[in-house]
Amino acid sequence: MVRVFSLLALAMALVLSGCASRVDYGDAQARETVTADFGSTDLQMIATKMVDDMMVFPPIVEMTRDRRPVLFVDRIKNKTSEHIDTESVTDTIQSKLINSGKFRFVDMSVVDRVREQLEYQQDSGMVDQASAAQMGRQIGAEFMLYGNLSSIVKRDDSTKDVYYKFTLKLLNIQSGIIEWSGEKEIRKTRKRSLFGF
Amino acid sequence: MKAPFTALAAVVLAVVLAGCSASNMARPGDDGEPRLYSNNSTLANRLSVEALQDKKVGDLLYVQATLENGWKFELDFQYKIKWFDRDGFEVAPESQPWRQLVMAGRSQNNVQAVAPNPSAVRYEIWVRE
Numbered sequence: 001m002v003r004v005f006s007l008l009a010l011a012m013a014l015v016l017s018g019c020a021s022r023v024d025y026g027d028a029q030a031r032e033t034v035t036a037d038f039g040s041t042d043l044q045m046i047a048t049k050m051v052d053d054m055m056v057f058p059p060i061v062e063m064t065r066d067r068r069p070v071l072f073v074d075r076i077k078n079k080t081s082e083h084i085d086t087e088s089v090t091d092t093i094q095s096k097l098i099n100s101g102k103f104r105f106v107d108m109s110v111v112d113r114v115r116e117q118l119e120y121q122q123d124s125g126m127v128d129q130a131s132a133a134q135m136g137r138q139i140g141a142e143f144m145l146y147g148n149l150s151s152i153v154k155r156d157d158s159t160k161d162v163y164y165k166f167t168l169k170l171l172n173i174q175s176g177i178i179e180w181s182g183e184k185e186i187r188k189t190r191k192r193s194l195f196g197f
Numbered sequence: 198m199k200a201p202f203t204a205l206a207a208v209v210l211a212v213v214l215a216g217c218s219a220s221n222m223a224r225p226g227d228d229g230e231p232r233l234y235s236n237n238s239t240l241a242n243r244l245s246v247e248a249l250q251d252k253k254v255g256d257l258l259y260v261q262a263t264l265e266n267g268w269k270f271e272l273d274f275q276y277k278i279k280w281f282d283r284d285g286f287e288v289a290p291e292s293q294p295w296r297q298l299v300m301a302g303r304s305q306n307n308v309q310a311v312a313p314n315p316s317a318v319r320y321e322i323w324v325r326e
Contacts, residue, residue: 029294029295031295031297044294045294045296045297048296051311052310055254055255056259056311065255095292096292096313099292099313099314100313100314102255
């Protein structure tokens with residue numbers, strides 16, 4: 001009888017420990033292939049390829065030799081069927097370009113808040129005018145970064161094939177000329193295993 | 198009878214533990230200089246750097262490495278270029294991602310990378326599965 005209770009207690013302990021959840025930190029740069037959808041590995045591959053391509057393009061090398069042109073990021077049009085935070089891709093590209101020491105950026109997403117701050121410094125009477133930032137002194141962007149993310153998805157009973165194409169362009173705002181354009185293609189295939197697991 | 202069994206168990210345990218260890222190794226090139234770094238000796242033995250070139254693009258270091266898969270089967274792995282400044286500090290370590298590469302058996306691939314900023318003067322090529 002005692003042996004039966006011991007076995008039951010052991011089985012119970014095993015079942016309960018099996019239900020316990022566990023949280024671990026992982027490598028943020030590890031290959032992520034949970035599904036064939038757009039993921040962190042794709043984002044990192046795209047950002048690295050775009051920045052590397054742009055940095056070695058001879059006219060860009062020449063342009064950044066003695067000065068740091070000012071850019072602004074428009075947006076990446078998401079033409080895929082997935083919900084993808086394309087701003088996250090451009091944020092990574094922007095960070096890499098700024099940290100290269102070759103480019104500077106203006107951020108159009110904070111224009112309203114910057115204007116509020118300027119008005120506060122100028123008009124509130126709270127700020128020493130000797131240190132207040134002046135209106136009309138911002139530097140205009142010379143170039144615009146924009147692009148597209150598109151995909152082609154094909155599937156049958158056992159296979160899903162996704163092809164992504166990311167295109168990024170650098171446009172001279174004054175002349176309207178596209179000074180540089182880069183592309184990155186990614187193909188991902190998900191195959192259902194033999195027994196459907 | 199018991200002693201040989203114990204010895205065999207010790208050998209098996211040693212092999213298993215050695216398999217779990219992750220010591221870094223550097224595979225040298227023809228000039229004896231380390232060329233390929235990995236903590237996976239199997240992968241590092243199957244891969245080699247056949248040629249290594251670098252040049253300056255503006256003031257940024259630009260690297261091209263010709264990797265060769267000496268194994269007869271496909272190799273699916275990741276590689277990363279680590280950049281170092283003049284004082285040996287790694288430059289922008291978290292912004293350098295591991296890049297995917299699939300190489301057919303007994304094939305060569307050129308991989309290229311640009312230094313994250315002008316302070317990078319030296320680099321290492323790391324691979325992992």
